Amino acid sequence: MTATQTNDVPLPTYKPKDFASDQEVRWCPGCGDYAVLKGVQKAAAKLGRRKEDFVFISGIGCAARFPYYMNTYGMHTIHGRAPAVATGVKLANPDLTVCVVSGDGDLLSIGGNHTMHAIRRNMDITILLLNNRIYGLTKGQYSPTSEPGKKTKSTPLGSLDFPINPLGLALGAGCKFIARTLDVDLKLFDEVYTRGLKFEGCAFIEVYQDCNIFNHGTYFYASQKDTKPENTVMLRHGEPMIFGKNMDKGLRRKCERIEVVELGGGVTEDELLVHDETNPLLAHMLAEMTYPEFPEPMGVIYANPDVPSYDELFAEQIDQAERINEGKTLEDLLLGEKTWRVEG
Amino acid sequence: MTATQTNDVPLPTYKPKDFASDQEVRWCPGCGDYAVLKGVQKAAAKLGRRKEDFVFISGIGCAARFPYYMNTYGMHTIHGRAPAVATGVKLANPDLTVCVVSGDGDLLSIGGNHTMHAIRRNMDITILLLNNRIYGLTKGQYSPTSEPGKKTKSTPLGSLDFPINPLGLALGAGCKFIARTLDVDLKLFDEVYTRGLKFEGCAFIEVYQDCNIFNHGTYFYASQKDTKPENTVMLRHGEPMIFGKNMDKGLRRKCERIEVVELGGGVTEDELLVHDETNPLLAHMLAEMTYPEFPEPMGVIYANPDVPSYDELFAEQIDQAERINEGKTLEDLLLGEKTWRVEG
Amino acid sequence: MTTTHETHQPEPTEIDSVVIRFCGDSGDGMQLAGGQFAATSAILGNDIATFPDFPAEIRAPRGTTFGVSGFQLQFSSTDINTPGDMVNALIAMNPAGLKVNIDDVVAGGIVIANADEFTEVNLRKCGYPEGYNPLEDAKLASQYQIVGVPMSRLTREALEGADMTVKEIDRCRNMFALGIAYWLFDRDLGPTIDHINEYYGRIKNRPEVAEANVKALKAGYYFGENAELFPARYHVSPAKLEPGVYRQISGNQAVVKALATVANKSGVNLLYASYPITPASDILHDLSGLKHLGVRTFQAEDEIAAICAAVGASFAGQIGVTGTSGPGLALKTEALGMAIIYELPLIVIDVQRAGPSTGMPTKTEQADLFQALWGRPGESPCLVLAARSPADCFDTTLEAARLSIKHMCPAVVLSDGYIANGAEPWKIPDLSEIEPIEVSFAKPGDNGEVFMGYKRDPETLARPWALPGTPGLEHRIGSLEKQDLTGNVSYDPMNHEKMVKIRAEKVQRAAADIGPTPIRGSESGETLLLGWGSTYGAIATATDRLRGMGKDVSSAHIRHIAPLPPDLGDILARFDRVIIPEINMGQLLTLIRARYLVDAKGINHIRGRAFKVDDLVRSVLDIIESKE
Amino acid sequence: MTTTHETHQPEPTEIDSVVIRFCGDSGDGMQLAGGQFAATSAILGNDIATFPDFPAEIRAPRGTTFGVSGFQLQFSSTDINTPGDMVNALIAMNPAGLKVNIDDVVAGGIVIANADEFTEVNLRKCGYPEGYNPLEDAKLASQYQIVGVPMSRLTREALEGADMTVKEIDRCRNMFALGIAYWLFDRDLGPTIDHINEYYGRIKNRPEVAEANVKALKAGYYFGENAELFPARYHVSPAKLEPGVYRQISGNQAVVKALATVANKSGVNLLYASYPITPASDILHDLSGLKHLGVRTFQAEDEIAAICAAVGASFAGQIGVTGTSGPGLALKTEALGMAIIYELPLIVIDVQRAGPSTGMPTKTEQADLFQALWGRPGESPCLVLAARSPADCFDTTLEAARLSIKHMCPAVVLSDGYIANGAEPWKIPDLSEIEPIEVSFAKPGDNGEVFMGYKRDPETLARPWALPGTPGLEHRIGSLEKQDLTGNVSYDPMNHEKMVKIRAEKVQRAAADIGPTPIRGSESGETLLLGWGSTYGAIATATDRLRGMGKDVSSAHIRHIAPLPPDLGDILARFDRVIIPEINMGQLLTLIRARYLVDAKGINHIRGRAFKVDDLVRSVLDIIESKE
Ligand SMILES: Cc1ncc(C[n+]2csc(CCOP(=O)(O)OP(=O)(O)O)c2C)c(N)n1
Ligand SMILES: Cc1ncc(C[n+]2csc(CCOP(=O)(O)OP(=O)(O)O)c2C)c(N)n1
Numbered sequence A, B: 001m002t003a004t005q006t007n008d009v010p011l012p013t014y015k016p017k018d019f020a021s022d023q024e025v026r027w028c029p030g031c032g033d034y035a036v037l038k039g040v041q042k043a044a045a046k047l048g049r050r051k052e053d054f055v056f057i058s059g060i061g062c063a064a065r066f067p068y069y070m071n072t073y074g075m076h077t078i079h080g081r082a083p084a085v086a087t088g089v090k091l092a093n094p095d096l097t098v099c100v101v102s103g104d105g106d107l108l109s110i111g112g113n114h115t116m117h118a119i120r121r122n123m124d125i126t127i128l129l130l131n132n133r134i135y136g137l138t139k140g141q142y143s144p145t146s147e148p149g150k151k152t153k154s155t156p157l158g159s160l161d162f163p164i165n166p167l168g169l170a171l172g173a174g175c176k177f178i179a180r181t182l183d184v185d186l187k188l189f190d191e192v193y194t195r196g197l198k199f200e201g202c203a204f205i206e207v208y209q210d211c212n213i214f215n216h217g218t219y220f221y222a223s224q225k226d227t228k229p230e231n232t233v234m235l236r237h238g239e240p241m242i243f244g245k246n247m248d249k250g251l252r253r254k255c256e257r258i259e260v261v262e263l264g265g266g267v268t269e270d271e272l273l274v275h276d277e278t279n280p281l282l283a284h285m286l287a288e289m290t291y292p293e294f295p296e297p298m299g300v301i302y303a304n305p306d307v308p309s310y311d312e313l314f315a316e317q318i319d320q321a322e323r324i325n326e327g328k329t330l331e332d333l334l335l336g337e338k339t340w341r342v343e344g
Numbered sequence C, D: 001m002t003t004t005h006e007t008h009q010p011e012p013t014e015i016d017s018v019v020i021r022f023c024g025d026s027g028d029g030m031q032l033a034g035g036q037f038a039a040t041s042a043i044l045g046n047d048i049a050t051f052p053d054f055p056a057e058i059r060a061p062r063g064t065t066f067g068v069s070g071f072q073l074q075f076s077s078t079d080i081n082t083p084g085d086m087v088n089a090l091i092a093m094n095p096a097g098l099k100v101n102i103d104d105v106v107a108g109g110i111v112i113a114n115a116d117e118f119t120e121v122n123l124r125k126c127g128y129p130e131g132y133n134p135l136e137d138a139k140l141a142s143q144y145q146i147v148g149v150p151m152s153r154l155t156r157e158a159l160e161g162a163d164m165t166v167k168e169i170d171r172c173r174n175m176f177a178l179g180i181a182y183w184l185f186d187r188d189l190g191p192t193i194d195h196i197n198e199y200y201g202r203i204k205n206r207p208e209v210a211e212a213n214v215k216a217l218k219a220g221y222y223f224g225e226n227a228e229l230f231p232a233r234y235h236v237s238p239a240k241l242e243p244g245v246y247r248q249i250s251g252n253q254a255v256v257k258a259l260a261t262v263a264n265k266s267g268v269n270l271l272y273a274s275y276p277i278t279p280a281s282d283i284l285h286d287l288s289g290l291k292h293l294g295v296r297t298f299q300a301e302d303e304i305a306a307i308c309a310a311v312g313a314s315f316a317g318q319i320g321v322t323g324t325s326g327p328g329l330a331l332k333t334e335a336l337g338m339a340i341i342y343e344l345p346l347i348v349i350d351v352q353r354a355g356p357s358t359g360m361p362t363k364t365e366q367a368d369l370f371q372a373l374w375g376r377p378g379e380s381p382c383l384v385l386a387a388r389s390p391a392d393c394f395d396t397t398l399e400a401a402r403l404s405i406k407h408m409c410p411a412v413v414l415s416d417g418y419i420a421n422g423a424e425p426w427k428i429p430d431l432s433e434i435e436p437i438e439v440s441f442a443k444p445g446d447n448g449e450v451f452m453g454y455k456r457d458p459e460t461l462a463r464p465w466a467l468p469g470t471p472g473l474e475h476r477i478g479s480l481e482k483q484d485l486t487g488n489v490s491y492d493p494m495n496h497e498k499m500v501k502i503r504a505e506k507v508q509r510a511a512a513d514i515g516p517t518p519i520r521g522s523e524s525g526e527t528l529l530l531g532w533g534s535t536y537g538a539i540a541t542a543t544d545r546l547r548g549m550g551k552d553v554s555s556a557h558i559r560h561i562a563p564l565p566p567d568l569g570d571i572l573a574r575f576d577r578v579i580i581p582e583i584n585m586g587q588l589l590t591l592i593r594a595r596y597l598v599d600a601k602g603i604n605h606i607r608g609r610a611f612k613v614d615d616l617v618r619s620v621l622d623i624i625e626s627k628e
């Protein structure tokens, strides 16, 4: 009774532009979303899946215009609900590659609950959070990820909320794949996003995205040639956590806390923390590291593929139900346990 | 322009029953909510605040009937929205002691987002989560905290969701006061709840609550005379983490993980983790400890009073605005920058 | 099989129909006893209608009036449509039950009470004044045939020696009471004994409990036979129902069966995404066991997520369905608007309950009609259908799905707490006679050709249903206004007006499939009672009664509210006076007056329960006579 | 001051009124130029009405048709109510602007284009066929007075040597264009120069930018003076407005001022809790700067939280207010029902936009009326008021707050994108003439006496407003049905009916405060145009025009929709024919037909914009003539 079409034609060799729709892209000049779109089209083209098997799903916002620009199936839904719609799509057809792309307001403010529940269920979808720390589409109010004290149209004296740490929140919700990347770092984006798409479970990827109009430069501390090496640390599974322009700094554990140390002068690489993607506690530590106190972690922070996805369990349970109820028909259901006949 | 009444009469000496309303309590016989009600009435009576300065606010559910039974101000709102309503109450009158009491479905399923945002803003309210791991009022569907595989009316073959860890989620949302207690442990409840009420910021308290009808015994592993010492660990700030009927087991850090050790035979108390309420990383470790692998932590897991509450900042900002705009009147606002006069 | 009854008792008096009500504490097993009486009566060939009525609390404190649980049943040898207004026989397991229900008993009616529970403490607990016992009240005794039976003691005695706790033994009292009722109304014990053995014996694997219950049932029956407390017995003969195989069905069950039938008849799996809420939760419960019939269920984190998941499923090629009650429907508003602009099939079941806000969750009402029709920002029309009775929930749901798929338009199905929980006999349909639901997914596209996602079928105005996974049909749908044909985003003024009108017209096109509206009574005349939804039973019965009184009153009952039946305007015009009884402040009334400019009058009882036929008849007479 | 104009130019031709439209890319500063033209005209004493119209994208790609931003303004020596249908003078900064707007220019109208932008590339980008340039199209030249001005080059030349980047210099083109317009329509440069100096000079501390802008403005003006490209100049004299001090005001600004006035006049602080959404966000922005006037703002995580926080604030003794647009109103539905059963003051501002669903967020519509009136499950009536014009948003919001507090009943205020962003002159009210808003919180209770939270004022039916912190008034409110007087939970059938009726009656009681409905035209007669909300301008103008044509057409415009004005039924009865123009499919129409059974007809344009007066006049004539 499934409805998806199968296709015997061999998989075409795609170019990224095959994934570009005929719609004119309408972001502001200089918007970080352009780079992400490029990155997604590139990664999709070489994923080894057919164009028609992708569904991109978004909420509302600048970032949420994303699906219109992908020459795949797509849904531009309503504000905050993309993870819920994606859940329905994936349950109805688990063969599809489902990717949610939306903004920080959409996925963390109005949509925070759906994001959290999609994560905890471990739906096999990829969530791309384009975090520009602002409401772009509605012209620049602070968002749940805005820096404390941020002055915006709705907070002339500075915002009072303590910002959400998206990675921390995702971990708190039990996420099994967490990564962070940068709009302009195409290489890292490609690596991380491809892994996210392939991850069988809910992959949550935060993208530091520049809003050229309302929040230009928020990420300059982490995105510029000179700031990036100093203020971010690139994580690689099994490798020590070293950073700095001269790769001369590292991270070390001190009791239940992390500290930044200078290499050399008695401190050696051996003392440093070694990245272990599979360690949830380490993931918590890393997620809590924020600028300016710490370099911010980039790359795959946590990946635990050993947990089945919800859709996998869902499918198994359907099989189980079919086994248990072998031979039970709709007629049986209509009849039920107790019937009687009225004679003519 | 504030509306609260002040009162020169000295604070009466209350008894717990002064906090009991005239409404008949309508929970099922044996429901864990009774003990919590008792505990709350007791703690409120000796808090040093007037009866009329309390507001209890709930959503919908069995637990959410709570405010009807308190002889204070109270609001039984709609499903999932208690933290949002409480935010409005507290903003309008910061002098009130505002306490949200509701169930796991209410605060974590439909209301998860409001819970999360009230927490991250650090509203000065106390959230009592009566977690019976089931939807009581709607007669027994699984909730977001139900054990995986739980068979309920809506999951005849077992639930597929991975449960939320409420403490982990609260931490992920940046909570500054986190505690756990047990419906039947009146002493611990009193201690933890009183601290929560006094905490100036968002205090999140999980209460293991038995639903006598639809989920009786879920917490027997942690609530019974024989199981409690083995499967829970009572945390005390500055003290080593020891548990067991004979206080012969402890918790020790092993790299970035925690392990259970037997005391004696080479292992001494000195090696054990010492509870430090102020260490967020430790809090993460503790929150992740779940039965049966670990004893579950009880008491105050994390408390960081150094962060101002939202309402405090809110009040400060009003002062600041009044200073900056000293002398600016409503007339000035109506006139604005540019006016012209039409002569008669 | 029409069962015939065999005992060696003096012949019972033959009567047409009886209304019996069981009442007691929530824990007293009244729903079970009532349900068994109903099932047995149905099997005996009576027409039946039931009305379970329980408190909002899961287990309200014992002995309080607000904790009383009731189950009412009318069984009859003629066609009936309601569980009845007044009670002929009341079985009260405690003083609170008696207190709450006694006023509903007809003068001279039978009242059987569990005398053991009428203790001083219990009498006080439910608010009787000190020293008063209704079982000893001479005035009551003159009004009713009150019989106190020491049921607790007799049950314990009957089960002496059983390997059960006292608590378990006491739980069998309901079977003892049922036994008495069976004797009094000459019912066969067989079906209930079968049920007990099946449930306790086999499923629960507690043969000792099964045995005790059967014993208690028989003890009650024999008590009736021997005690000579009752002046007479009564018998209600089988009703002349249409030939066929029957079962009992509640509204919620009928929705479940209909949805499974939709999956079967469309050949497309169905996803029911929902969030529990009284009185709709049972639909989720029952559907969750039907994975082998192409039905999938998803308990979402809230109602918004539920409808969104259903919309996602529809986009991906399943039939998305969501179900809820009023407060949940409120939350689904925004996403329903999305489904409307998406133009996808979607079925929203709304089991109405008494509002506003949380209101009275376990009570019934018809006050969500406005919300279903008009409760969305912007011009967002969708199909709205309403079921009239428990069994009709089957046909209405099936019809809604058929129209929703045919026109690619969301449909709201209105049920309510009264028919959702109430039951009636249902003639089980022959599946081969139910027409297939045609679904045609769009065919893979030609390479290069741009897919027109909003090109329409000229007749139904449906746009193509194009599934992800289909090569060549890649397209994006969105909640922004869409360009005609392409479905691209469009801000063009005239395009917007066109699309607004097309969406409205699409709903109207569904009227083509609506058959003529049947009229009860005469095709034209003085007064027409127009109704929708669960008032059907009361209106039909009132119509018959009024006609019996010689009044020129007819009635019509509509299933389709958006669109309205095409013949409705004509029908209304054929009557001098139109009266619209509703369990709300006049919602259909507003629609009808606006649409047809007829000066229809409302009869509006908003009491959390179905119309009483008597009240309705009186209200109609008031209107007729004030004008005569 | 009524300013008099002094230049040494040949006397301009005196005309009554002009419609001018500035258009160009989003980044071209058209809103600023238009806004300045409007402000200057207002200061010169004209009546004005403005219509800003911008794309949904923040910065749509340059040169595309969907990226065109426009600002239209009518300024007049007589009373006007709309920004005008057809444009007398179009200033087009690029080909896309010309392409999108040219059809709206009257025959013979003036079109001034920035010729430098009409390059091959730009012409292609907005879809003109290859080789075609509208500035060289003889046919267009015969229809309009088209003048190409090399604005880019002239601006650069004028600013040569300025200490600014080319990009910054180019940004001054809008001032050059404005200068031309000022010359053409004989406007004073003073106010704009003041504004530039204040904004760039003082606030932004960029005196060089201020200087450049002033230079460009003057350069444009002198260009007009010297270039002799224009056959004539025009002058529009001051309008005869009521004497007083005036300012320009947009609908959103008027709401802001009204809410601050509510806090002031009630002596109670106000909490505005909201979630950003177009076109309502500016209310939040502006209110967030008014903490010194007793206004607090809270940006919530979503619309549900926003309304819930507002309800919480009302319970705790502030005036809870929330604001949103359609999709947000949908989300507030459930909590609005809660506020209704709580019976607390609450103001919900809904700035409507084109739907359904996300629809066309930057376009206007009147299609949330049903949602406001009836969009809730259960019987949940509340007050509904609608503003007719930007300035009227002040009075309507104030009135809504007054009624909401007086009757302890939530009120919805309907505005829409058209009046929210559009501006008109507003005669600033004398605060001392605005009556205080009476608030009386319940007094501390007697010890021991149980507080009756639902005991009502016999006249208004308001229940007491009892604040936490007040000793002796401890009470619980809840979303379950409440017992009359006590407010305790009640499942009693007759109590429920009573409470449902009281809540409905309470809304009706507010009708006592509604004054007589003014009628434009004659008090009775042939045709009445009935309107609500932002159609006021178009309907009033159309009425005048139709009367000018000798037609017996009058109009009435209502602010109160729930309850309706008490005299409305009488008024409707005095006309042979009622026509209801709406920017929806007929929502007030439905209400009026249902309530008064008049065969009113709708004129329904759903095009995301206000009615054009011409279209409306034609539609009215169609109806009148088809019947004559
Ligand atoms: C129900 C609803 N509420 C509010 C809005 C208005 N709105 C649209 S997008 C948005 C926030 C956008 O911020 P974000 O998600 O961070 O996306 P960005 O534009 O920054 O990419 C808001 C508040 C809406 N469309 N619908
Ligand atoms: C909008 C809405 N959706 C659903 C419901 C039905 N409902 C009431 S309480 C509840 C869940 C109760 O579970 P929990 O919060 O865990 O409280 P408990 O009864 O277990 O104490 C649900 C689903 C409702 N009242 N309103």
Ligand code: SF4
Binding pocket: A026, A027, A028, A030, A031, A032, A033, A062, A063, A132, A136, A137, A210, A211, A212, A213, A214, D058, D059
């Ligand atoms: S407003 Fe910001 S986020 Fe939105 S498109 Fe422009 S630059 Fe990008």
Ligand code: SF4
Binding pocket: B026, B027, B028, B030, B031, B032, B033, B062, B063, B132, B136, B137, B210, B211, B212, B213, B214, C058, C059
């Ligand atoms: S159902 Fe469970 S949680 Fe609810 S009152 Fe009964 S025992 Fe308590």
Ligand SMILES: [Mg+2]
Binding pocket: A061, A103, A104, A105, A130, A131, A132, A133, A134, A135, A136, A143
């Ligand atoms: Mg953003």
Ligand SMILES: [Mg+2]
Binding pocket: B061, B103, B104, B105, B130, B131, B132, B133, B134, B135, B136, B143
């Ligand atoms: Mg629970």
